Amino acid sequence: MGSDNPFQKLFAEAGIQGTGRFDQEGRELDPETGKPIEEVVLGYERRGGNKVVTTVRDIPEARSEEFLGYIKKAFGTGGNIQDGLLVIQGDRRAQLVRWFEKQGIRVRGNRD
Secondary structure, three states: OOOOOHHHHHHHHHOOOOOOOOOOOOOEEEEOOEEEOOOOEEEEEEEOOOOOEEEEEOOOOOHHHHHHHHHHHOOOOOEEEOOOOEEEEOOOOHHHHHHHHHOEEEEEOOOO
């Protein structure tokens, strides 16, 4: 919890410590920088003939595996991490835009 949290002293006195994972607006914080994850960049590529992948850039490295797991489970698709990019099988741009925006994260790049 940040020092600007009006309840920090009350929580400390009660022996309650926050996870530090969310800011006051409910946005999830990057564990490396302590700042909210505000934006990701989507890409779209054709690989090996007819294979299509959607890439996601600007996910903090410490959270990449976690985000990949959520995405794979939510969309029933495969994916992996290559050179810091999340590589999701298939054209999942529209679904990812909705999913990230629901998390309060802006999406740039190739949205359609």
